[in-house]
Amino acid sequence: MTGTDAAVHIRGLRKLYGTVAAVDGIDLDIAHGETFALLGPNGAGKSTTVEILEGYRVRTEGEVSVLGVDPARGGLDWKSRIGIVLQSTGETGLLTVTEILRNFASLYPNPRDIDEVIAAVGLEAKAKTRIAKLSGGQQRRVDVALGIVGRPELLFLDEPTTGFDPEARRQFWQLIRSLKADGTTIVLTTHYLDEAAQLADRAGVIAGGRLVDVGGIHEIGGAEARVPIVRWVDAGGAPREVRTEEPGLVVASVVAELGGEPAGLEVIRPTLEDIYLQLVRNTAPAATTEEAFA
Numbered sequence: 038m039t040g041t042d043a044a045v046h047i048r049g050l051r052k053l054y055g056t057v058a059a060v061d062g063i064d065l066d067i068a069h070g071e072t073f074a075l076l077g078p079n080g081a082g083k084s085t086t087v088e089i090l091e092g093y094r095v096r097t098e099g100e101v102s103v104l105g106v107d108p109a110r111g112g113l114d115w116k117s118r119i120g121i122v123l124q125s126t127g128e129t130g131l132l133t134v135t136e137i138l139r140n141f142a143s144l145y146p147n148p149r150d151i152d153e154v155i156a157a158v159g160l161e162a163k164a165k166t167r168i169a170k171l172s173g174g175q176q177r178r179v180d181v182a183l184g185i186v187g188r189p190e191l192l193f194l195d196e197p198t199t200g201f202d203p204e205a206r207r208q209f210w211q212l213i214r215s216l217k218a219d220g221t222t223i224v225l226t227t228h229y230l231d232e233a234a235q236l237a238d239r240a241g242v243i244a245g246g247r248l249v250d251v252g253g254i255h256e257i258g259g260a261e262a263r264v265p266i267v268r269w270v271d272a273g274g275a276p277r278e279v280r281t282e283e284p285g286l287v288v289a290s291v292v293a294e295l296g297g298e299p300a301g302l303e304v305i306r307p308t309l310e311d312i313y314l315q316l317v318r319n320t321a322p323a324a325t326t327e328e329a330f331a
């Protein structure tokens with residue numbers, strides 16, 4: 038993928054705050070139509086990177102192109118092709134859900150139908166309610182609705198489901214899948230690794246301002262990190278653990294050896310969260326690692 042055919046193209050990106058490098062040399066391409074998850078502990082540099090891509094923050098160094106345009110020079114035309122769901126929008130809430138969406142929609146050349154957007158985020162029953170009267174999770178759904186009403190080609194989602202109940206998260210995932218099916222490119226930052234595993238095609242892990250791994254969502258961290266683990270307690274009462282590609286065979290041999298059901302038997306397939314934690318522990322500088330597990 039080259040800079041010209043990528044939806045997002047980043048080379049040598051750095052952002053300094055004083056002498057501190059919040060982003061310290063990132064290279065990344067995101068293809069059109071791809072859903073890309075940016076993962077990393079608190080303070081790793083995710084929001085800084087995304088805000089540079091959105092044109093909200095000025096970079097110190099490097100080359101950045103978003104939908105073929107340098108975000109530092111993106112005009113209204115470019116902005117109308119992008120949807121943004123920030124960590125918190127800070128809408129004060131005198132308007133109703135329908136009113137605020139109508140206002141936002143009027144800013145875009147080809148907006149989505151407002152009623153469809155309200156239905157997509159599951160707020161039909163609250164369409165005429167003022168934002169201030171909505172629960173935190175419902176307000177978050179309004180943020181998501183505002184991000185998609187302009188029919189963006191590229192959607193940035195910064196921790197979109199914080200405050201959602203489990204049912205709302207699943208509804209939101211369905212919405213993202215339908216946006217993806219329509220060809221929308223999505224850049225997602227999230228601390229919910231199950232969310233990244235559900236939605237993303239690829240992921241990048243940022244720690245200490247650097248991209249420490251990038252790859253397919255089912256490949257990141259390498260094959261070794263995904264080898265299943267069999268755990269049981271042996272005849273002497275000692276815990277045992279084997280990493281194996283053939284957990285069934287290991288279980289069968291343990292059963293044969295013990296002459297019956299092994300105590301404490303578990304077969305564990307490392308989740309994206311396990312793999313992510315291992316990656317961040319192995320690569321982050323001490324301060325960032327502490328922050329990650331504080």
Ligand SMILES: Nc1ncnc2c1ncn2[C@@H]1O[C@H](COP(=O)(O)OP(=O)(O)OP(=O)(O)O)[C@@H](O)[C@H]1O
Pocket residue numbers: 054059077078079080081082083084085086
């Ligand atoms: N305006 C600022 N001035 C100075 N330092 C900043 C500023 N914004 C962010 N930083 C620092 O840059 C680093 C990266 O912050 P950033 O917000 O990009 O992290 P993040 O990965 O998005 O974290 P989180 O998961 O908590 O949202 C942090 O050390 C943070 O303290």
